Amino acid sequence: CAGHAQTTPRTAFVHLLEWKWTDIAKECEAHLGPKGFAAVQVSPPNEHNWVSVGDGAPFPWWMRYQPVSYSLDRSRSGTRAEFVNMVQRCNAVGVGIYVDAVINHMSGGNGGTSSAGNGWGHHSYPRVPYGSNDFHQPVCGIGDADYRSDAGRVWGCELSGLQDLNTGSPYVQGKIADYLVDLANIGVKGFRVDAAKHISPGDLGAIISAVNGRLATKPYWYLEVIQADGEAVQPNQYFGLGDGLVNVLEFKYGSSVASKFSGRISELKTFGESWGLSPSSKGVAFIDNHDKQRGHGGGGTYMTYHWGAQYDLANVFMLAWPYGYPQVMSSYAFNNSGTLYDSSYGPPYNSDGSTKGPWDGGVTTPACLNQTRGGWVCEHRFRPIANMVGFRNATAANWTVNNWWDNGNNQIAFGRGDKGFVVINKEASTLSRSFQTGLPAGQYCDVIGGDVVNGVCGGNLVTVASGGMANITVAAFSAAAIHVNAKSGST
Template sequence: MLYGKTVLCVVLSLLTTGVFSSITEPNFADGRTVIVHLFEWKWTDIAEECERFLGPHKFAGVQVSPPSEHLVFADNPYSEYDYPWWERYQPIGYQLISRSGTPEEFADMVTRCLAVDVRIYVDAVINHMAGGGYVFPKVPFDEGDFNVKLGLCPTEDGGIHDVNDTVQMRYCNLLALADIHYGELNNYYGRDKVVEYLNKMIDMGVAGFRIDAAKHMYPAELDDVANRLHDCTFGGRPYIYQEVIDRFSNEAIKPSEYFETGDVTEFKFCDQMALLGRASVPADRFQNFGFDPSWGMMPSESAIIFVENHDNQRNHGGGGDILSFQEPREYKIGIAFGLAWNYGTARIFSGYVFEHSDQGPPSDTSGNTNNVVINAEGMCDGGWICEHRWREIRNMVCFRNVAGDEPVENWWDNGDNFIAFSRGDKAFFALNNERIRQSETLQTGLPPGTYCNLITGEPTATGCSGSSVVVNEDGYAYVDLLPSTDERDAMVALTIAATSGRSDYTGCVVEAAAVQLKFNLLLIAITVLVQLIY
């Protein structure tokens, strides 16, 4: 019964294609559900990663660093670290020339990733240009194309001094960066140049955009831009998700103002996952996480969720005491729960080691970004962390894919830090965040069978590469978990696609050819059996 139901679900999934209709549809292919931000990777490395890892492991997409021309801080005046990461957020033109590569390399990356069903989402810096002046001949822009020079900013120095003044927030310069005018005072020239830049990438196959500093733009202006974008080359509207920081619900500018334009980054998710991962609050409180109004979070259908991003990892925009690779035990707990849960659209982060918040990616002395090094164990070296390749994280991407839109059911907790729940009859997750061993017989919602715990490994032809869990005829399983350490994860993640002894399990799901072959064999066996009976 388990195998037949699994085959049917997988076959239907493989035969079904998405229908995209709006800027809030993420354009994911084949039931894929998770974006990974490959922070500061070169286009050539991303293309290879799509083909060798992200495509086979069923990642939905890659958020790439800003591809536009940018200032180069060869002599960083703010710290000892030259070529800082944030130079990418100071554009000087809209040609696709950056330290990640050339226009040709960018186009090749998009094409190769799209060929393996991995979409590309561009981090679009369109609120401002670089600091230090108002003339940008490479666009071209001059003083008449900026809000401060047009007299729309009410402060004397053109900076933002009152975050509760929405006019300052949207018409003055953020951190001295030249704020672009989108209106009629320059005959909408600023808007049109930005639309031209974005459409150029859509026509190459880009699937959507993260709008940097969206909070500092009027929603109507962003909506105007979105409405002028071309359709995606593979069909449907480009996906828009916007950076609007609102950690404490006391901001003058609310995320809800931007829901009509696209999805919005939910920074409160980061804070809550830090509390969960560190057991600062008991896990049993997360039974209605995100959905109950008491959490103060945006609607699930509008939320982009993440445990960290490139800013708050460094205690910059939206920064705080959040989880990152520097706390691997707690980090994996936060990531695993977030991907197992059914709230929001998920994005994970993949970065590099840094000692100072300014520090750019692994590079040579001239600021040329180094290649990403993949070692013999399939992990990364050379200063790159590649969190998305960690077994627990890549396999929880699989979990979320299989769980799909199934609701949270069969919630159980011990009144403290041992919790479990199912995602309908597709998946089951348990977490022991206690300091002592915990065990319990729990309802998984799953059909009977032996399942591989994806936290510890994957199915093999003879069983599981990690631990396994047996589900009985009534859907119950005995869960026994020692407390977590940096090397041991006190979690269980089961899906109907990851059963013990499944030799056709590749990259989260059963391969289509193998499914068809076994389905055909099953039909033949049934036919023969019927003939024998009659």
């Protein structure tokens, strides 16, 4: 026996907001699998309210957050058969599917038609079925003051007028568990729990335990508990759920990084738990998400692709820095100024409201990297972001930062032991310097500027001398990154 081959772990995932199942299947095979992504967070796959115009926008993205049933028969992303096909094809290339589970509430409003053409009414969802007993009564709305003073109302009243499920009831817990177990049996690997902050830890813990208890392999759980100082509900109240294995989305991560990218990135030297972030083993890190990038979910300053090269650099930092489990955002284009603010616009669409996907029309390369409204941005295909996923995977075994260097302002560099080294230049002039790296001597490919194809680097080569020194030149508002899985001349 020659021993077992070393497999590189997959340590970052992507949210493909509003992508269709057929397109995600292709993207797994064409890009996500080869680049080493661990998983895709998909938009809620269940039957949802169909909103033709909402908050002044055609076919708003947020209709997906108004469940009508747990049927997968038809959401805006496609059919159950397409969903199953996607899960199988993504799993086959090493990419898991994480489902955005909307289980705190059902729809807003008093009635309408669903994505599958079915009717529903206030507290009336015959396809689950749910009736008025299955909702928190008497109906109340969460007020701004409740967040500070009354956890019970945050959990038991309506968020934005969305009909709040009685998640303490065994019947409701059973219906939710059936839905999630169905998904796991299809092959889904994880769940983002939407609005988890609005479900009490007791109720959510019961649901997670019920699902875990019915499966041979526990899914990965990460909860949306938006942290704010002084509030009655805090993320650490949820840490013990699911035998202590659940994660939380760490909202301070992206806002902290944005504040340093607006000031001095050299101050990121100490970034992590000491800044008030959740323990690294608990946190999902992200620069922006579908809410924050368009001013939803409580607002706050987060970087988006609108920041241009600086956004790439923030993602390079996230993927190089050993904190948490990073989530890459992948968007469709939206305007964010003045009256053109597209905070509710849905994805690129056909006249009937169906999604016009990046892989539509039998193309061999998806219609990505289009930042004009009506286009798909696909940040996960920006080369610095895509290739830093490989960096994170290659450096996962060395969960420390060393050989830190900065210029006291907006140029930084650091290593990940003998596995990788990164330089980030957020200044308007070229950075050229001899750096101490921890890497073994050799020729490495700067993966920010090029891909390694058949062992040949398409970008700059970086030579590391014995002892680890390397001359590296980085253009203004750019970066350089080398790691042991992208050596030139290797196969």
